[in-house]
Amino acid sequence: MAGPRVVIIGAGVVGAALADELSSRGWTEVTVVDQGPLPATGGSSSHAPGLVFQTNPSKTMTELARYTVEKLCALDVDGQPCFLQVGGLEVATTPERLTELRRRQGWLTSWGIEGRLVGPEECVDLHPLVNRERVLGGLLVPTDGLAKAVLAVEAQIRAATARGVRFLARHEVLDIRTDGEHGERVTAVVTGQGEIPADIVVCCAGIWGPKIARMVGMNLPLTPLAHQLAWTGPVPALAGQAEEAVRPILRHQDADLYYRDRFDRIGIGYYGHRPMPVSADDIASVDSAEDSAEDSAEPMPSVLRFTEDDFADAWTETQSLLPATRDAKVEEGINGLFSFTTDGMPLLGESPDVKGFWVAEAVWVTHSAGVGRAMAEWLVDGHCSSFDLHECDVNRFEPHQLAPDYVLARDCQNFAEVYDIIHPLQPPDAPRPLRTSPFHVRERELNAFFLEASGWERPQWYSANEPLLARWSIPTPNDWAAQLWSPVVGAEALATRESVAMYDMTALKRLEVAGRGAAAFLQRLTTANVDKSAGSVTYTLMLDEDGGIRSDITVARLGRDLFQVGANGNLDLDWFTRHLHDWGHRPAVAGGGSVVVRDITAGTCCIGLWGPKAREVLQPLADSDFSNNGLRYFRAKRAHIGAVPVTAMRLSYVGELGWELYTTADMGLKLWDTLWEAAQPYGGIAAGRGAFNSLRLEKGYRSFGTDMTYEHDPYEAGLGFAVKMDKGDFIGRAALERRAADVRRRLTCLTIDDPRAVVMGKEPVYDDGRPVGYVTSAAYGYTIGKGIAYAWLPAELATAGRALQIGYFDQRVPAVVAEEPLFDPTMSRLRG
Structure with missing residues (x-):
């Protein structure tokens, strides 16, 4: 099997890994183009310091790093190893950091990687240059180490070339050709040395990625930022060191620093300086950088001139932590460009608009081989079976998260926070606020404490409810859990159970699926039977071809050809849209009629009215019967609440009687005021997300992306009840039949x-x-x-x-x- 014609743009650590992984799976009609020479192409891979620390709060990122370590450890170039497994040591110089290292060690244990906490004496034993008076302890990961990025590129180029892959150096990409009624499929890559036909194009261009992606109209939320890397001259304490690295790679995150050996010298990386963003359009091509090398100290376009003033604090702190460096000086340095994204995760996947155009961007050396494998599986098999990629999918972003101002602000902030201690609930400081529900003015009047979700300002609790604390004794959790928490959270939860509460549910994504083929379309994508009577509401799952859970959703049938879907985010919209194109080829007739999918979130809003007194509040306001017989559990209907037209769905993720009440954004404030006034005689309150989360866990309700992801199936996740094998075929059914028994x-x-x-x-x-x-x-x-x-x-x-x-x-x-x-x-x- 030669496979389709694939052109990979970029022959750095990601492009080389992808070519190797694709060819090992039998796809050999692969061409890799790069504007620079091979194997040191002039991008970030060519100057990367190579430190591989596997510890990450993301299970996916840790597993991508682990695969990278395992693969690179097995590679060499003419006897030169591609990975020096010297271990990784993170040191703490403050009590807060020492506590954080314990949390990080927990992540390693959770994700199945060896790591142990060590005392200050062992830190010095492991890395004798460390000042014993400065450190309180450390975290040692024996399998961490140094990736020799250029050697790794060469090794993977050799392996792929032996299977028939072509690597073309000095081929700058000038354009990407597309074809189709709306230019929706790639056909070729245009380079300075000719045109290369392609069925699939994968952009692994790193810091040039946004420029390449724009050739097909794709907005890539990536910013190249300069990061300082300096090298000392000879350090007398290291005199005679014959091996490149003998000590663990070292992180001093309290000062935004990391260190590595290079024979008798020390490399120093620094994140503590001001963010230095660069537009991808302003980065020179390799040829032009080489042409000007005679007039510049920097031979590569990914390397900017070292700014000594920005490094002053780093050098002072280095001499304190590593006193032996006081006998040396900084002899060379660069401001090297690396890719940053708005959430710190890679950008992987296919363009939503141009079929066959894929990206594997914002990937550092640490995760490069893992991403190569993930992308190869995704391309060859149609899904990735080795890693859960939902956090990395390039189509995860809401439209506002692609705005240039947003991307620049968030990418710079992520650079500044790269070594910070981040609480799990900590929201971004800016840019905020971005999205507010129609209820926001009332929530502020109630002194809501807001966190952020997909740009939405979402109340976590309301300080106006503090008088409730006189009624209940709310236990205080430990110091870490008590951050971004208030005892009001507990009072709101108990008040919901006792009386009635209003929850702002506007941040949940809502999709409208309409047309004569809507029912058949949804049947194909979901595990439950949604082709039921108008007014039905169905909890169901969407699966990948391997039976893994893509999402859990609610599907309300509001009419014969009209459905409202409660979704988890933009990836669900992307999933619907891709299958819509397959279903009817831009929307048309297939399986019984046309289908149109719309995101209606911004134009609508939702209040969850829940609690044992909810019916007493709602029924007097309504022009319809909301008794148990009038609207049963998991049914929906349209009604008026006072003057407000609503779509009412009788379901509750807090485990209490009540409804999700949807209306248009222009009527939202009126809906809030109407319900609020009616709820006051019953002790009604507004309640936040903190109470919601407590109540949903008491009821055992799962949250996609947290409790289950692509790697889990319904039976493992306790959601087998949402699978109806007697409904007919659906995506993932065959795989699920195999998984059910094991x-x-x-x-x-x-x-x-x-x-x-x-x-x-x-x-x-x-x-x-x-x-x-x-x-x-x-x-x-x-x-x-x-x-x-x-x-x-x-x-x-x-x-x-x-x-x-x-x-x-x-x-x-x-x-x-x-x-x-x-x-x-x-x-x-x-x-x-």
């Missing part, structure tokens, strides 16, 4: 007795000291009086009553496997 892990509910021991997510779970899984969602359950943590565990351990422990910083928190749901298992409150 469930080896389960999403499991754990409870914690100690009210202070509230965990936050991503912590390891232990069974008699052996790590066996990791936490997904967690919160305190104020109704049940226990902490709640959902976790992925081996199936044999997911038995009620099993005693386990959760690793939380330096503690082992006792936890017990519990039957779920913890609250209202008979569903009497929801169905009443």
Whole structure:
């Protein structure tokens, strides 16, 4: 199998890895073009310092790094290794950082990588240049090390070339040709040395990525930023060191610094300077940079002149942490360009508008080989089976997140925060606010504390509810969990259970699917039967071809040919749109009629009115019957609430009687005021996301992206009830039939007795000291009086009553496997 004609733009660590991985899978009609020479092409790979630290809060990023380490360890060029596995050491010089290292060690354990905390003496034993008086401890990862990026490129070029892949140096890309009614498919790549036919084009151009992507009209949210890397002259303490690196690579994140050996010299990387963004359009081509090299100290376009003033604090701090450097001086340095994105994650996937144009961008050496494998699987198999890529998909962004001002601000902030201690709930400081619901003015009047979700200002709690604290004693969690928290969260949760509360649900994405083929289209994409009577609401899943969960959604049939979908984000819209094109080829007739998909989020809003008094509040306002018989659980209808037309859906993710009430944005404030006035005699309140999360976990409701992702199937996740095998064919059905008989892990509910021991997510779970899984969602359950943590565990351990422990910083928190749901298992409150 030669495969389709693939052109990869960029022969750095990503492009070379992708060519190697594609050709190893039988795709050999592959051409890799680069504007520079091979293997040092002049991009970021050519000057990358090569430090590979695998520790990351993202399971996906850690696994991409682990594969990169494993692959590069097995590669060499004429006996020269492509990876020096000297280990990685992160040191703490403050108590806060030492605590953070314990959290980071927990991530490693959760994701299955060896890492251990070491004391200050062992830090010095491992890296004798470290000042014992400065360090409080460290985190050692033995499998970390130094990637020899240019050698790795050469090794993978050789392997791919042996299978028939062509590598063309000195081929600058000038254009990408497309064809079709709307120019929606790639046909060729135009270079300075001719045109290369292509069925698939993959942009691995790194810092030039935005420029290449614009050739097909794609807006890539990536900013090249300069990052300082300096080299000392000979350090007398290292005199005679014959090997390039013998000490662990070193991170001093309290000062935004990292270090590596280079024989008798030390490399110093620094993130503490001012952000220095550069437009991709302003980066010279390799040829023009070489032409001007005689007049410049920097021979590569990805390397800018070193700015000594920006490095002054770094050198002072280096001499303090590594006193031996006081006998040396900085002899050379660069401001090297690297790619940054708005959320710190790579950009992987296919253009939403031009079929066959793919990107693998904003990928550092640390994750390069892993991304090469992920992209190869995605291209060859139609999905990636080795890694969950939902955090990396280039189509994850909302439209405002592609605005140039937003991209620049967020990318610069991510550079500044690259080594900061970030709380799991910490929102971006700017640019805010961006998106506000029609209720925002009332929420501010109630002194809401806002966090951010997809640009939306979303209340976490309301300070106006502080008087409720006189009614309940709300336990205070540990210091970490108490950040971005208030006891009002607990009071709002209990008030919801007792009376009635209004929740702003506007931030949830809403899609409209309409047309004569809408029902058949949705049947094809979902696991449950959505082709039911008008007024039905169905909880269902979308799967990939391998049976992994793409998303969980609610589908409300509002008319014969009209559906409203409650989705999880822009990736769901992208999934619908791609299959819509396949369904009818720009929307047309297939399977029974045309289909149109629209994102209606911005023009609509939603209030969740929930609690045992919800019907008493709503019914007097309504022109329709909202009794139990008038609108049953998981049914929808249109009605008027006072003067406001609404679509009411009887469902609740807090486990209480109530409705999601949707209306147009222009009527939202009136809906809020109408409900608010009616709720006051019943003690009604506005409640925030903190209470919502506690209540949903008491009820056992899952959250896609946190509790389950592409790597999990419905049976593992406890969502088998949402799969109807008797409905006919749907995407992923065949794979699901194979997976159903072999469930080896389960999403499991754990409870914690100690009210202070509230965990936050991503912590390891232990069974008699052996790590066996990791936490997904967690919160305190104020109704049940226990902490709640959902976790992925081996199936044999997911038995009620099993005693386990959760690793939380330096503690082992006792936890017990519990039957779920913890609250209202008979569903009497929801169905009443």
